[in-house]
Amino acid sequence: MTAPQIDHRIGAAAVTVLDTEGRPLSHRDVVVEQRAHAFSFGNIGFELIPMANGEAGPSTANAGLWFDVFNTATLPFYWGPFEPERGRPGTERLRRTAEWFAAHGCRVKGHPLVWHTLTADWLRDRPADEVEAAVRARIRRETADFAGVIQAWDVVNEAVIMPVFRNERHRNAITRLAWERGRLALIRLAFTEARAAGPAVTLLLNDFDMSPAYECLIEGVLEAGVPVDAIGLQSHMHQGYWGEERTLATIERFARFGLPIHFTETTLLSGELMPSHIEDLNDYQVPSWPSTPDGEQRQADEIVRHYRTLLSHPAVHAITYWGLSDNDAWLGAPCGLIRADGTPKPAYEALRGLIKGEWWLPPTTMRTDAAGHVEVRGFYGEYRLSAAGRAASFPVTLPRTDVSLRLQGS
Amino acid sequence: MTAPQIDHRIGAAAVTVLDTEGRPLSHRDVVVEQRAHAFSFGNIGFELIPMANGEAGPSTANAGLWFDVFNTATLPFYWGPFEPERGRPGTERLRRTAEWFAAHGCRVKGHPLVWHTLTADWLRDRPADEVEAAVRARIRRETADFAGVIQAWDVVNEAVIMPVFRNERHRNAITRLAWERGRLALIRLAFTEARAAGPAVTLLLNDFDMSPAYECLIEGVLEAGVPVDAIGLQSHMHQGYWGEERTLATIERFARFGLPIHFTETTLLSGELMPSHIEDLNDYQVPSWPSTPDGEQRQADEIVRHYRTLLSHPAVHAITYWGLSDNDAWLGAPCGLIRADGTPKPAYEALRGLIKGEWWLPPTTMRTDAAGHVEVRGFYGEYRLSAAGRAASFPVTLPRTDVSLRLQGS
Numbered sequence: 001m002t003a004p005q006i007d008h009r010i011g012a013a014a015v016t017v018l019d020t021e022g023r024p025l026s027h028r029d030v031v032v033e034q035r036a037h038a039f040s041f042g043n044i045g046f047e048l049i050p051m052a053n054g055e056a057g058p059s060t061a062n063a064g065l066w067f068d069v070f071n072t073a074t075l076p077f078y079w080g081p082f083e084p085e086r087g088r089p090g091t092e093r094l095r096r097t098a099e100w101f102a103a104h105g106c107r108v109k110g111h112p113l114v115w116h117t118l119t120a121d122w123l124r125d126r127p128a129d130e131v132e133a134a135v136r137a138r139i140r141r142e143t144a145d146f147a148g149v150i151q152a153w154d155v156v157n158e159a160v161i162m163p164v165f166r167n168e169r170h171r172n173a174i175t176r177l178a179w180e181r182g183r184l185a186l187i188r189l190a191f192t193e194a195r196a197a198g199p200a201v202t203l204l205l206n207d208f209d210m211s212p213a214y215e216c217l218i219e220g221v222l223e224a225g226v227p228v229d230a231i232g233l234q235s236h237m238h239q240g241y242w243g244e245e246r247t248l249a250t251i252e253r254f255a256r257f258g259l260p261i262h263f264t265e266t267t268l269l270s271g272e273l274m275p276s277h278i279e280d281l282n283d284y285q286v287p288s289w290p291s292t293p294d295g296e297q298r299q300a301d302e303i304v305r306h307y308r309t310l311l312s313h314p315a316v317h318a319i320t321y322w323g324l325s326d327n328d329a330w331l332g333a334p335c336g337l338i339r340a341d342g343t344p345k346p347a348y349e350a351l352r353g354l355i356k357g358e359w360w361l362p363p364t365t366m367r368t369d370a371a372g373h374v375e376v377r378g379f380y381g382e383y384r385l386s387a388a389g390r391a392a393s394f395p396v397t398l399p400r401t402d403v404s405l406r407l408q409g410s
Numbered sequence: 411m412t413a414p415q416i417d418h419r420i421g422a423a424a425v426t427v428l429d430t431e432g433r434p435l436s437h438r439d440v441v442v443e444q445r446a447h448a449f450s451f452g453n454i455g456f457e458l459i460p461m462a463n464g465e466a467g468p469s470t471a472n473a474g475l476w477f478d479v480f481n482t483a484t485l486p487f488y489w490g491p492f493e494p495e496r497g498r499p500g501t502e503r504l505r506r507t508a509e510w511f512a513a514h515g516c517r518v519k520g521h522p523l524v525w526h527t528l529t530a531d532w533l534r535d536r537p538a539d540e541v542e543a544a545v546r547a548r549i550r551r552e553t554a555d556f557a558g559v560i561q562a563w564d565v566v567n568e569a570v571i572m573p574v575f576r577n578e579r580h581r582n583a584i585t586r587l588a589w590e591r592g593r594l595a596l597i598r599l600a601f602t603e604a605r606a607a608g609p610a611v612t613l614l615l616n617d618f619d620m621s622p623a624y625e626c627l628i629e630g631v632l633e634a635g636v637p638v639d640a641i642g643l644q645s646h647m648h649q650g651y652w653g654e655e656r657t658l659a660t661i662e663r664f665a666r667f668g669l670p671i672h673f674t675e676t677t678l679l680s681g682e683l684m685p686s687h688i689e690d691l692n693d694y695q696v697p698s699w700p701s702t703p704d705g706e707q708r709q710a711d712e713i714v715r716h717y718r719t720l721l722s723h724p725a726v727h728a729i730t731y732w733g734l735s736d737n738d739a740w741l742g743a744p745c746g747l748i749r750a751d752g753t754p755k756p757a758y759e760a761l762r763g764l765i766k767g768e769w770w771l772p773p774t775t776m777r778t779d780a781a782g783h784v785e786v787r788g789f790y791g792e793y794r795l796s797a798a799g800r801a802a803s804f805p806v807t808l809p810r811t812d813v814s815l816r817l818q819g820s
Contacts, residue, residue: 160622160623160626161622163625164622164625164663179666182629182666183625183626183629184629184630184633185633209622211621211623212570212571212574212619212623213570213621213622213623213625213626214626215573215574215593215623216570216593216623216624216626216627216630217626217629217630219592219593219594219627219630220594220626220627220629220630220631220633220634221630223594223595223630223633223634224630224633224634253574256589256592
């Protein structure tokens with residue numbers, strides 16, 4: 001097959017370079033380089049939380065690898081671990097983490113505000129009205145406490161299965177609330193509370209269910225006027241890479257609603273695949289699940305195909321890979337981009353080769369014309385132009401950017 | 411397991427029997443008998459259309475068997491066969507059929523107003539606006555033309571799969587409209603048009619998809635204020651009887667919305683089952699699919715279990731069995747209650763044994779007390795009391811019926 005087209009990710013800027021006095025810099029060599037992607041290339045930041053909080057740990061070595069490729073960090077707000085004792089949330093630790101990522105130039109996303117798994121166990125036996133009030137208060141608290149530092153929230157996670165979730169002996173409070181009130185009522189109250197934090201934050205509905213069920217849910221949610229900003233699609237591919245055709249068909253079904261699509265949770269394995277007969281991936285427990293040389297080659301090949309496919313569809317605005325290293329990976333699966341020994345897998349290098357290679361403008365010498373013009377083409381994002389020890393920044397955006405840059409001290 | 415409880419289907423009437431002058435008929439034998447069920451025990455009436463229209467055919471022999479068990483007829487309004495040439499609908503023939511069923515004391519249901527399968531081929535290449543206008547006009551026409559004689563409509567059939575239906579080389583106009591406008595918008599326009607015929611008709615959303623997708627769709631539809639009166643659940647069990655547990659769990663998920671549940675299309679086979687790996691039942695084509703003695707015993711057993719289970723849940727208000735004889739059955743499957751040679755299968759007798767036996771009050775002699783009272787207990791429905799050549803009718807309804815009957819000439 002031919003490589004997917006991603007020209008719609010590339011823009012141009014007509015730059016007029018001026019010296020510090022504002023005169024065109026004619027016939028001069030300047031160096032242009034990309035500094036950031038507009039597209040969100042994300043990963044979970046869970047492993048770096050200790051480091052962000054000044055604690056020693058294995059995370060230090062991995063942080064460099066993280067920041068070298070990714071620009072958006074997803075942080076864990078699982079209600080149970082976040083607030084194991086009612087009224088004592090782990091706000092400070094995550095706030096420091098979020099600020100640390102922001103200081104590194106990253107966007108930060110919170111995951112999730114409402115989910116039946118890993119929810120607060122102290123709500124399990126409380127009446128529905130109290131559960132609803134607690135859910136509302138928790139959403140108001142988190143969105144307020146992280147205002148300005150978290151730009152996106154997975155507001156409700158996996159609502160399709162939520163009211164009928166059956167993986168526990170004793171039903172959790174969120175499943176029960178979704179059953180009693182309905183998915184749509186729960187989604188509306190959650191988004192209404194989250195929206196109270198302001199219009200600047202991106203609110204996502206997120207699901208792993210790629211069947212028509214999720215389409216039906218979205219139709220109802222949008223019809224009801226719930227303020228959803230983007231549709232989150234999970235792609236944990238523990239049972240094998242979906243392939244280009246299925247991926248594009250899936251995007252097409254959800255792009256129909258006219259909202260941005262975020263691939264919120266992408267996993268590709270570098271070891272054996274999970275058998276296809278497993279329905280709830282959580283049911284698959286193995287004592288050891290190693291990364292293998294063959295698996296690593298396959299993962300590298302597939303991550304390139306997956307990212308190329310996703311970027312080829314204009315509706316996709318963000319991709320979050322779900323895991324940096326194989327340490328503490330969900331289900332123990334070898335889904336990381338770094339081996340347990342800290343060395344990067346081929347998939348890491350392959351992804352870096354796209355995001356910071358093929359899809360990136362490295363420092364490039366260009367020559368201005370008599371009027372001081374250069375034309376810069378590249379992926380949407382932030383760029384820097386320098387000449388003779390002075391520099392200025394500019395964006396490449398849609399529509400075509402037209403900008404005059406007065407160089408400042410670099 | 412213990413037999414499901416269906417006491418909630420049984421009511422009582424306190425009847426005071428009066429003579430023609432209005433005096434209590436004391437200490438007298440009277441005969442009480444049930445005349446009709448309030449519950450809708452339906453079947454398709456497709457086979458009887460020729461007979462209803464005065465044409466000779468095999469249907470005559472089967473009509474007696476039909477009326478002996480069923481009280482609600484579903485008639486076929488598949489758009490393609492109903493209106494093969496635009497502007498020339500088969501209204502007259504179906505109207506005569508509906509009136510004929512009504513004259514036999516039956517309720518009549520139309521199926522379906524909007525469905526992607528068997529739809530009008532002459533719309534296939536028309537623009538979406540024209541398709542929408544044609545859908546609206548068709549619904550207005552049918553509901554108006556059959557006002558007073560059809561009491562229930564499957565307004566939209568199989569909306570979950572509708573926009574993503576992929577069983578044709580060239581996409582039909584209804585699938586295309588559902589894709590472009592969305593399921594919910596299409597459902598709303600269809601129900602809005604159907605509702606224009608008045609509030610007395612029961613409007614159903616009907617689907618075979620028992621997954622959370624249909625729940626999600628219903629949540630959105632109800633949230634959007636679409637005037638759905640009842641939820642239709644299909645139960646074509648070509649791949650095997652669902653069993654009591656799955657059936658009740660399914661009902662429970664859909665009863666949650668507070669609307670009556672109609673089992674709109676029930677099939678149980680009296681031959682080999684379809685292999686479980688077939689996803690779209692239409693894909694299964696065999697040259698011959700005979701009814702077998704073992705299969706007929708199994709079908710008889712299962713139909714009793716199925717009907718008992720459905721009646722045990724208070725949310726279920728109607729059951730339509732999908733087929734009378736094996737002639738012209740969908741897919742050629744042996745799903746009828748009458749063999750191709752016209753003899754009743756054990757399932758027919760078993761179902762009759764419930765509907766007109768165990769769940770029915772046959773003519774029963776009772777004795778009035780000094781005040782002319784008798785107490786009648788039985789399934790909700792219409793009853794008749796007679797004494798000395800005179801008679802009167804009364805209902806058994808919820809709440810308990812209190813009625814004085816003045817006997818008239820029988």
